[in-house]
Amino acid sequence: MKGIVFTEFLEMVEAKFGDEMVDKIIDDAALPSDGVYTAIGTYDHQELLSLVALLSEYTQLPIPQLVEKFGHQLFGQFLAGYPGFFSGINSALDFLANVENYIHVEVLKLYPDAELPTFEYDRSIPGALVIVYRSTRPFASLALGLIKGCIEHFGEEIELEAEDLSFGKGTAMKFTLVKQG
Template sequence: MKGIIFAEFLELVEDTFGLEICQQILDENQNDGVYTSVGTYDHHDLIKLIVSLSKLTGISIEDLQEVYGKSVFITLFNSMPGLEGKSDSTFSFIKSVEEYIHIEVKKLYENANPPTFNFISATESQLVMDYVSARCMSHVCLGLIRGCAEHFGENIEITMEPMTADRSEVRFTITYV
């Protein structure tokens, strides 16, 4: 997982909960908190930080992942050159993730292993897709989708249906409201 993901998470924690809490979750995990944006790091380290934050704050792991996903959307959007103007809606952007963004990420980082979106159906008002990822972070994806809709100024409703017990595959149904 790229360092930008870790750096953005730590920034969110510091901005939301304060430097003391941020340092506490790092200390609990014997983590120095130093990440370069292009460096590659074990996603389990991020999960450990989220679990520690959940224990300290009493906020569920799923809610923390969703808030994080929503907050990091614009950073990720701005980090991909040439995205501006390619999409004009939540649905068109989500489709571009698989058709353009993940392809570009794999070109830039040969060891990248981004999640996969398998599109099941699409109408003008509803998109159904399966999120597949060995990292099992579907609530981050949920937050990213919410951040995307907010970016495009759209009102959406999202349902998540786990397709596997470990949530490595989750079906999202996204509907314009």
């Protein structure tokens, strides 16, 4: 997993829970990397899972809720760091429908070793988008947060439903987005 995800996660923890919490989860997780991440490095996703599990334990917040909030924040960082991805796109549905065939292609140019989730799309219903997310990693809640961040960015009224397709594993989810009004 790319280091930018780790660095952004730790920034979120610091902003919401303080420096001491960052130090505590890093120390207690006993990570192979010692919790030292660079944005361009690549790290085992299990380290992030360990950090999130400890944060959940210490804050008493459910893991999916923490990961979703992180995804929401991460969208803002992607927006700031990669404005070209948003150029000429005026709606959340149009942006999200381009993740697999445009954004992931560009990400792989920057990070050829990145292991990305896959997205399948259905736009057969006017004003709606169905996305099926699949990953080998349990980050469907992260995708949910990213989608919510995208909707907020575009300022649209969109009804969002999420259906777990992985029996609680967090590796597959169906998102149904319907534009309101």
